[in-house]
Amino acid sequence: MADAVRTTCAYCGVGCGILATRTGERAVTIAGDADHPANRGKLCSKGTHLGETVGLEGRLLHPMIDKRRATWDKALDLVAKRFRDTIAEHGPNSVAFYVSGQLLTEDYYVANKLMKGFIGSANIDTNSRLCMSSSVAGHKRAFGSDTVPGTYDDLEEADLVVLVGSNLAWCHPVLFQRMMAARERRGTTLVVIDPRRTPTAEQADLHLAVRADGDVALFNGLLRHLAGSPAMDHGFVERHTAGFTEALAAASPSDPSAIAEATGLSPADLARFYALFAATERVVTVYSQGVNQSVCGTDKVNAIINCHLATGRIGRPGMGPFSITGQPNAMGGREVGGLANQLAAHLDLDDPAHRDLVAGFWGAPRVAARPGFKAVDLFRAVEDGRVKALWIMATNPVDSLPEADRVKEALARCPLVVCSDVIRDTDTTRLAHVLLPAAAWGEKDGTVTNSERRITRQRAFLPLPGEARPDWWMVDQVAQRMGFGAGFGYPLPAAIFREHARLSSLGNAGTRDFDLGGLAALDDEAFDALAPVQWPVRAGEPSGPRRFFGDGRFFTPDGRGQFIATAAPPSRPVDPAYPFTLNTGRVRDHWHTMTRTGKSARLSAHSPEPFVALHPEDAAVAGIGAGDLVHCDSPHGGMVARAQLGPGQARGTVFAPMHWTDRFASAGRVDALVAGRTDPVSGQPASKMTAVRLKRFPARWYGFAVARQRPRPVGADYWALARVEGGWRIELAGRHVPAIWRDFALDLLGGSEPTDRLIAYDDAAAGRHRLAIVRDGTLKAALFIAPAPLDISRAFVTAALDGAVEGADGYRLLAGRPGAGRPDKGETVCACFQVGCNQIRSLVTQGGGGSVAAVGAVLKAGTNCGSCRPEIQRIIEACKASTES
Ligand code: SF4
Numbered sequence: 001m002a003d004a005v006r007t008t009c010a011y012c013g014v015g016c017g018i019l020a021t022r023t024g025e026r027a028v029t030i031a032g033d034a035d036h037p038a039n040r041g042k043l044c045s046k047g048t049h050l051g052e053t054v055g056l057e058g059r060l061l062h063p064m065i066d067k068r069r070a071t072w073d074k075a076l077d078l079v080a081k082r083f084r085d086t087i088a089e090h091g092p093n094s095v096a097f098y099v100s101g102q103l104l105t106e107d108y109y110v111a112n113k114l115m116k117g118f119i120g121s122a123n124i125d126t127n128s129r130l131c132m133s134s135s136v137a138g139h140k141r142a143f144g145s146d147t148v149p150g151t152y153d154d155l156e157e158a159d160l161v162v163l164v165g166s167n168l169a170w171c172h173p174v175l176f177q178r179m180m181a182a183r184e185r186r187g188t189t190l191v192v193i194d195p196r197r198t199p200t201a202e203q204a205d206l207h208l209a210v211r212a213d214g215d216v217a218l219f220n221g222l223l224r225h226l227a228g229s230p231a232m233d234h235g236f237v238e239r240h241t242a243g244f245t246e247a248l249a250a251a252s253p254s255d256p257s258a259i260a261e262a263t264g265l266s267p268a269d270l271a272r273f274y275a276l277f278a279a280t281e282r283v284v285t286v287y288s289q290g291v292n293q294s295v296c297g298t299d300k301v302n303a304i305i306n307c308h309l310a311t312g313r314i315g316r317p318g319m320g321p322f323s324i325t326g327q328p329n330a331m332g333g334r335e336v337g338g339l340a341n342q343l344a345a346h347l348d349l350d351d352p353a354h355r356d357l358v359a360g361f362w363g364a365p366r367v368a369a370r371p372g373f374k375a376v377d378l379f380r381a382v383e384d385g386r387v388k389a390l391w392i393m394a395t396n397p398v399d400s401l402p403e404a405d406r407v408k409e410a411l412a413r414c415p416l417v418v419c420s421d422v423i424r425d426t427d428t429t430r431l432a433h434v435l436l437p438a439a440a441w442g443e444k445d446g447t448v449t450n451s452e453r454r455i456t457r458q459r460a461f462l463p464l465p466g467e468a469r470p471d472w473w474m475v476d477q478v479a480q481r482m483g484f485g486a487g488f489g490y491p492l493p494a495a496i497f498r499e500h501a502r503l504s505s506l507g508n509a510g511t512r513d514f515d516l517g518g519l520a521a522l523d524d525e526a527f528d529a530l531a532p533v534q535w536p537v538r539a540g541e542p543s544g545p546r547r548f549f550g551d552g553r554f555f556t557p558d559g560r561g562q563f564i565a566t567a568a569p570p571s572r573p574v575d576p577a578y579p580f581t582l583n584t585g586r587v588r589d590h591w592h593t594m595t596r597t598g599k600s601a602r603l604s605a606h607s608p609e610p611f612v613a614l615h616p617e618d619a620a621v622a623g624i625g626a627g628d629l630v631h632c633d634s635p636h637g638g639m640v641a642r643a644q645l646g647p648g649q650a651r652g653t654v655f656a657p658m659h660w661t662d663r664f665a666s667a668g669r670v671d672a673l674v675a676g677r678t679d680p681v682s683g684q685p686a687s688k689m690t691a692v693r694l695k696r697f698p699a700r701w702y703g704f705a706v707a708r709q710r711p712r713p714v715g716a717d718y719w720a721l722a723r724v725e726g727g728w729r730i731e732l733a734g735r736h737v738p739a740i741w742r743d744f745a746l747d748l749l750g751g752s753e754p755t756d757r758l759i760a761y762d763d764a765a766a767g768r769h770r771l772a773i774v775r776d777g778t779l780k781a782a783l784f785i786a787p788a789p790l791d792i793s794r795a796f797v798t799a800a801l802d803g804a805v806e807g808a809d810g811y812r813l814l815a816g817r818p819g820a821g822r823p824d825k826g827e828t829v830c831a832c833f834q835v836g837c838n839q840i841r842s843l844v845t846q847g848g849g850g851s852v853a854a855v856g857a858v859l860k861a862g863t864n865c866g867s868c869r870p871e872i873q874r875i876i877e878a879c880k881a882s883t884e885s
Pocket of ligand 1: 009011012016043046047175
């Protein structure tokens with residue numbers, strides 16, 4: 001067995017360290033790195049199963065021009081020529097890059113340098129715009145710099161953790177588990193502010209189900225409360241801040257009933273939260289997409305920061321505002337200027353001195369002097385022809401940007417779309433003229449920065465397959481072919497990193513937060529061996545965990561932290577035509593547009609199809625029952641998904657996940673519905689608040705199938721595919737009944753051989769049809785059709801795939817339920833150990849699982865990554881409640 005390679009997880013902004021050990025050509029075992037300070041050996045379900053995603057299925061392995069294989073030389077020459085010609089004819093702002101928080105810092109650095117320094121446009125923006133640009137803007141306004149002041153340790157050292165708009169248990173599970181372990185030890189109070197009762201909110205001491213966009217009113221109310229309480233740190237405010245009086249004056253409404261009205265919270269809950277915050281010195285406020293993805297996201301960030309400035313609770317152990325990012329390298333992108341309104345190294349595009357500094361350092365002929373298009377505007381500019389050549393790197397905007405159908409049409413009209421990607425067939429690569437095969441996780445070499453400013457190496461442990469190359473190399477090659485050779489020609493990522501580090505310290509001397517001067521002289525070996533390190537790493541100073549602003553010095557022109565006057569936005573009147581508010585987000589085991597997690601059977605088991613969560617009373621009014629499909633639409637587009645009813649969803653609101661694409665579902669792209677409204681300061685889209693309407697999808701039949709080969713759902717109006725061990729599962733529905741069910745089944749399941757054994761059950765009058773195909777004694781495929789949502793055990797049927805089918809097994813299978821004495825573990829709860837809900841229920845009802853720990857001791861569920869612990873707790877409580885009733 002090869003030695004383990006230390007690298008970093010490919011997913012969220014926690015940035016967990018991983019030990020990857022190659023066990024075969026494209027096989028690897030994954031373990032948490034016990035020496036990594038972010039995770040100390042722990043991984044969540046997504047990180048744990050990264051090994052299932054490194055296969056070559058679906059990979060883009062060669063350059064393509066107009067869907068035909070091409071050589072690298074031809075493809076790169078074409079991209080360089082078309083960019084050069086477009087710039088010559090229409091100017092530098094007619095071209096753009098749309099990049100990604102999946103890129104490594106070195107990729108990002110080279111792309112930004114080419115666009116902002118040599119092409120002379122700032123038309124490079126990143127999908128991180130959709131994730132945390134409101135935090136960046138809020139930080140800049142308050143601190144004068146895009147600085148996350150604290151560290152993960154602060155969550156363990158706090159006595160009160162306030163999570164705002166963050167389903168940390170699912171979206172940043174390892175950090176959540178760290179915090180929960182500390183809570184066990186020190187009794188930390190947990191407050192969750194979220195319109196939904198998420199798995200995180202279920203663990204809270206106090207869940208404040210705030211009305212969508214009620215956060216500014218909530219924190220303005222807190223500021224007013226603090227101003228009249230002993231928690232107010234008048235000395236800190238006087239010595240180290242500015243703007244308090246104006247912020248306090250703007251923090252209205254002030255009376256409890258008005259705040260209750262604006263937030264949708266009871267005066268009692270508000271009073272409890274305000275008293276808790278005021279009384280607790282060590283308080284960390286963690287915020288994420290629920291804060292950022294809003295038309296007032298930047299104000300929300302500043303309303304939170306205002307409360308920490310007022311109490312002086314910032315930059316000291318166990319306290320401070322803490323923005324947590326969604327992507328693995330959103331922070332690295334911020335460091336190198338991946339946003340259209342930034343320069344590199346936290347330098348400012350609108351500061352002539354900063355531009356001169358960068359121009360001199362790069363030897364750049366024309367540093368962009370004004371901001372470029374932010375993500376939503378960028379695709380508007382593609383739509384109306386202002387941008388005529390676009391290079392999309394490592395992202396899938398046809399699925400992830402708001403008004404996604406409009407983005408799709410814009411790309412279809414764009415004269416040149418270049419995509420560098422790992423996956424050959426995505427909803428975006430389908431529209432590309434040139435496809436460039438990129439190195440994937442496990443093949444890339446460079447650095448990423450996590451949410452606590454910790455830089456970690458990502459190291460390659462797999463060879464580059466086919467003709468795949470790193471993104472930095474492609475950009476470098478295009479730059480040279482455009483005639484900018486003097487500024488490029490990097491031999492290795494280490495050289496890029498050294499240049500990036502040198503630039504960060506240039507003319508710095510402590511005047512800017514971001515400084516890697518102490519790493520600027522690393523040679524290639526030292527870069528290879530670089531241990532995780534938190535910035536700043538100033539030349540000549542020891543590095544180590546370091547907080548900002550505890551000394552009261554900020555990076556604003558006067559050195560003072562800036563209070564920002566924020567006004568709560570007026571509540572939006574309900575549009576009777578679109579009476580529901582759509583909130584979008586992540587599920588536990590999928591990531592972005594599923595190009596990676598969609599390959600993993602284990603990760604696909606937890607949420608196998610797109611859904612729309614809604615309150616049971618709203619569902620009843622709309623005539624939607626459990627298991628029905630719903631059509632959800634806005635003025636911008638529509639989707640069809642499974643109704644998921646639960647009281648955790650507030651009346652008048654719905655939630656739908658962001659992950660499904662046309663590759664996995666017939667109509668599951670939620671961003672087709674999301675309006676392109678953005679925060680006026682940050683440009684971040686309001687992905688949590690779109691007016692939609694719902695109606696029951698009028699299916700005349702419902703189906704479920706498993707098959708060893710990918711099913712072809714021709715003739716179904718609804719379908720959703722997911723990986724299972726040894727094949728696929730698919731949910732189906734239709735408005736039109738196929739003329740001959742047997743033909744439909746065989747088309748879907750890939751046909752049959754003359755030697756196959758077909759086991760069928762047909763009751764045409766009742767609309768029930770079932771068919772199993774057995775080949776060589778094992779189950780090849782099975783289909784179940786019924787006139788209503790199917791009441792069969794998917795877990796039982798899925799487990800039968802590829803298994804032996806003998807005697808009466810076939811008929812038991814067609815019943816869709818195991819016979820007496822045969823275990824049916826039920827839908828997967830624990831992805832790590834594949835433990836199902838029925839196993840947990842059975843243990844609890846037999847008295848063997850009174851707690852999450854007791855369930856773990858018997859079934860192992862929840863004992864690895866911990867992501868499923870909230871769900872196990874819920875099952876235990878439900879079992880207890882039904883026993884007591
Ligand atoms: Fe990866 Fe999970 Fe760690 Fe995030 S919490 S970095 S997804 S292992």
